Amino acid sequence: MSRPLLEVRDLTLRYETTQGGFNAVESVSFSLDRGQSLGLVGESGGGKTSLGLALMKLLPDNGRLTSGQIMLDGVDLFPLTDDQMRPYRWNRISMVFQAAMNSLNPVYRVGDQIAEAIEAHQRISHRQAMVMVADLFDLMGLERDFVNRYPHEYSGGMKQRAVIAMALACEPDLIIADEPTTALDVITQDRILRQLRTLQRQLNMAMIYVTHDIGVVAEVTDYLGVMYAGRLVELGKTSEVLSRPRHPYTAALISSFPSVTGERREPVALEGEPPDLTMESEGCRFAGRCAYSTEVCATIEPTLVDHLGHRYACWNPLDGVLEHLASHETERTIIESGEVPAR
């Protein structure tokens, strides 16, 4: 068997703060092949962005990777220095940052900004870089004329396409897209997502797609990972996880999201708050909010177990989604059809 493009093993990222240190990402392991995409979902603060930054090794001053391996094509990035990371960052792994469309510099033409990013990572002239930018604009469905325009002349959707173009510029093997479309209207969001998905397959890139929106993951991802309080608590094929979530947190997330079938209904609030990670705790981090928790949950932390490629960390996994979500018509449709209908 060929080795996966990306193999993350036991990765832990720790932040030090004045309130104490905590692991925003703890013992996370997963792998991803070329041409595959992994969605990462979970509540705010779950560690999704931190995991993306950890893979790029772009950490804030108070963050450090304390354990793990980040194998990219057989090379472990974990021990590499900033200088040694240079050939990997943007060239091999790139990232569309959360709210990146707001980071375009208003006083420079968009084409020049992207060209500069390319020149910083490849030995080519500005003229050659501008030719690449024009090609990238074609690829992302942007008018070539807009290469010479300023950010304020772009709509939100166009800006987002431009920052995705920037992330694609060096033809990375892996692209991490952190909430790339949340600021956009649903129709624009849908168009960009489909395009990103098509490109990801055409270019045979791997993609990690971070979102709050469970509704879009079915459309753009092959695998789905659920993060809670820094842990990956469930991971499997997207259709499998959405139709048969085994972790009560995943089931709660799905049911708290407005219909993924297109029906409109009120989201069900997920009660309680994630734990304060600066406090020492034992047991499952979801136990305090979980309707299924038993004694063991409060004392021993569950580790991920693998059932035919569907992994979950739970002492009392759900058998099927029916029982848990019986009151939600939408989810019943999902179970019965065995798949999530397109939005």
Ligand SMILES: Nc1ncnc2c1ncn2[C@@H]1O[C@H](COP(=O)(O)OP(=O)(O)OP(=O)(O)O)[C@@H](O)[C@H]1O
């Ligand atoms: N530089 C930092 N120093 C200290 N804590 C941080 C830092 N960056 C993030 N955090 C904290 O780490 C935790 C994980 O944050 P992260 O941004 O990775 O979550 P997220 O899942 O991406 O959330 P969101 O869905 O809101 O984007 C949160 O509690 C956050 O407040």
Ligand SMILES: [Mg+2]
């Ligand atoms: Mg985030």
